[in-house]
Amino acid sequence: MAGVGLVAVLASSGGTSLDPPAPRGFPGAVPAFMLGAGVEEVGDGRAGELQATAARDRRWLEQARPLGTPAPRWARRLYRRSLLVLRASVARNGAAVAGARPGWAYVWPRDAATAAIALAESGYRTEARRIARFLERLDLDAAARFDTTGAPVPGRAAQGDAAGWVAAAARTAGIPARPQRYRWRDRADYQEGDPGDYVANALASTGSAASYARQAHITRSGSSREVGWDFAGSAGLVRIAGEPDSGWDSAVAWGVRPFAQPSLFPAIRRTLHRAAGSSGRFGIVPSQHWRGGEDPWTAPTAWVALGLAALGDRRAALGLIADLRRAATPLGLLPERVEAETGAPASTTPLAWSHAFAVLAIRELWPRAST
Numbered sequence: 001m002a003g004v005g006l007v008a009v010l011a012s013s014g015g016t017s018l019d020p021p022a023p024r025g026f027p028g029a030v031p032a033f034m035l036g037a038g039v040e041e042v043g044d045g046r047a048g049e050l051q052a053t054a055a056r057d058r059r060w061l062e063q064a065r066p067l068g069t070p071a072p073r074w075a076r077r078l079y080r081r082s083l084l085v086l087r088a089s090v091a092r093n094g095a096a097v098a099g100a101r102p103g104w105a106y107v108w109p110r111d112a113a114t115a116a117i118a119l120a121e122s123g124y125r126t127e128a129r130r131i132a133r134f135l136e137r138l139d140l141d142a143a144a145r146f147d148t149t150g151a152p153v154p155g156r157a158a159q160g161d162a163a164g165w166v167a168a169a170a171r172t173a174g175i176p177a178r179p180q181r182y183r184w185r186d187r188a189d190y191q192e193g194d195p196g197d198y199v200a201n202a203l204a205s206t207g208s209a210a211s212y213a214r215q216a217h218i219t220r221s222g223s224s225r226e227v228g229w230d231f232a233g234s235a236g237l238v239r240i241a242g243e244p245d246s247g248w249d250s251a252v253a254w255g256v257r258p259f260a261q262p263s264l265f266p267a268i269r270r271t272l273h274r275a276a277g278s279s280g281r282f283g284i285v286p287s288q289h290w291r292g293g294e295d296p297w298t299a300p301t302a303w304v305a306l307g308l309a310a311l312g313d314r315r316a317a318l319g320l321i322a323d324l325r326r327a328a329t330p331l332g333l334l335p336e337r338v339e340a341e342t343g344a345p346a347s348t349t350p351l352a353w354s355h356a357f358a359v360l361a362i363r364e365l366w367p368r369a370s371t
Helices: 044-061 073-089 109-121 123-136 164-174 197-214 221-228 252-255 262-277 298-310 314-327 354-365
Strands: none
Touching: 044 073, 073 109, 109 123, 109 164, 109 354, 123 164, 123 221, 164 197, 197 262, 197 314, 221 262, 221 354, 252 298, 262 298, 262 314, 298 314, 298 354, 314 354
């Protein structure tokens, strides 16, 4: 059936209706393709609603920076759908939620910051600045996630990459850099497990600290070198400092984009090729010794594709984008994760973080030539 409802592809949301209301938890303008059935399948009242929403979507998408040519049709479609998902995730006050589901309809600094970066690089600087300003008002030491008012949500401790991601969002959105406290040691990371010294937190923090130092004309040296020493493994960088057997972590891709640390690129490249080599039909798991089962996760798949594309490994990046496309629903929505055998959505759909990285990867693969 053309244009089946969002709830029909939300395997984990608990809903089964084919005629759902606007997705709960998405605070912004809901795209037409997420509202329900196709125009030809609804009554006159609903058809008018869908037509008006689709017209607004088209006008908004006309403002996007186009991809370079010859970007294939599927890439343009993924790009547009992903931008619309990001638009829907952002409230008027700049709160960008992770997903339309209880427990996910919160602001995680890393997820929201990636949305801001993707929107800014796609031409939506106003939206990006709203998100960045919201993030800069948060007490990042209070919690891992926040509600749409900015209040901390209890239950998960502050994480070590938050300040780095907020700084990156502000920088990309064009907001003047300001000092941050990069407390990444002995903190949880994006996997939200036990506290520790993790490579994802180190890259986010040292990359943003170095960038701020450059902007503020402060002499700062050694941070990338220290990361290289602390996380050195036999075949690249490892997940946990001082534990060479802790295996690869896909998040080393962040050390290419957006926390570029060129001195680490050779080690990061080796690590990303190991991660990409583990890919199944629908993508990769977050890290080598991942304890969350075999289901592939779309955000790590997309950010490894972005990192490889930025390093010039186009073929490997396109292979992961192909996996990502197979993990998408018929409406082009990216679940947080999918079943390893079938590709069926196994968690929140869509996940804004995954769509943000998809936008960045697509833009890296088909950049617009400067004029």
